[in-house]
Amino acid sequence: MPKTQKHASKAARTEKKSDAQKHGFPIQPATGKLGVMIPGMGAVATTFVAGVEAVRTGIAAPIGSLTQMGTIRLGKRTDGRSPKIKEFVPLAGLDDLVFTGWDIFEDDMYTAASKAGVLERDLLAKVKTRLQSIKPQKAVFDHNYVKKIDGPNVKKGKNKMDLAEQLRQDIRDFRKSSGAARLITIWCASTETFIEPTAAHQSLKSLEKAMKENDEFIAPSMVYAYASLMEGVPFANGAPNLTVDVPAMLELSREREVPICGKDFKTGQTLLKTVLAPAFKARLLGLSGWYSTNILGNRDGEVLDDPGSFKTKEESKLGALEHILQPSLYPELYGNIFHKVRINYYPPRGDNKEG
């Protein structure tokens, strides 16, 4: 009897699914403003906001963005249906975006962008007013997690739960002051020192207890993630930090139906690696080694000059090859690869990375 029931429910599910397959799933419309909250208002965050402002005012194109320039083929190759992605699904428009952030430095976004030296001064000058209006809120920071930098704009609290409460207040204040209908948190701050999951990360209950007890294995990024999810705000992790990749955060995310994603933006070297490695694998060309070197001089490079932060990055970069090449299936081709990842911090390079 239970078996029949199980089958029946499965059939019902399939039935339901096929109905949704035909007509699509419900999606609420993207009405109102979308607030973007960024821990870490450095080179990445300021380039993103300056870029959005430049596109919004029509002085730049959104190059590299699937949501803005990408298309999607529908139906058969002979159907000739390839709408833009942003016309196919209801996405917020660039005019709907409003920004805030947290940083350990007090610089507004214009000053931070000028110091980062990524975008040309001409372009920055054209979006100066908008960027100047975005000032960082005091950050949650722990020097033990990012050894190479320190700054004055930091929150004080009696424990990590208290710090999370302060962030939650920031989030509620921003929701109110910006008039945003919905919010997103996206981590654009530094790589933290390497930590492995401990008992504190195994359930929401143990996480909350550890935060109250100021457990050393609760990283600042986790305090942000916890605060976001508790406020019902989705969290994206742009760094290789553990952050939301622990059972406690998965539990919180699923329980509250607040989405999470990560880790570590695939920008340069790994983008190429995940294009080249599948080609070798497809042709079953064996490999003896892969030498990945990076020369860079921005704050990212400075932070990664610390062995603890580098270890976090190294783990993130090493995993890709292993999973693509599947040495356990192809021991004679990929069983003995020497994979070396090096990061060389060389300040004169600035943000101009060579890999």
Next chain:
Amino acid sequence: MQIKVDFLCRDSILAAPIVLDLVLFLDLVQRTPELRRLGIQEWLSFYFKSPMTPPGLYPEHDLFIQLIKLKNTLRHLRGEELITHLGLEYYD
């Protein structure tokens, strides 16, 4: 055989469009119950060096598999046919 790639880039300029896409797609997710309830948004692996997966499931790193996953997820949401690239039907 040796392949050497000398890759010169401004890292933050490559990261900025990723930030924009993730913001807009995560916002789509929070308006879509079918995706929101899942927690981890594996279909956004395309944007990550080290994509998150639930325990016991290995991540897809191949950029083009990731792109197919992303687009098929959008097709799935809108009730469009998934594209498998089988293509036998063109020869019927």
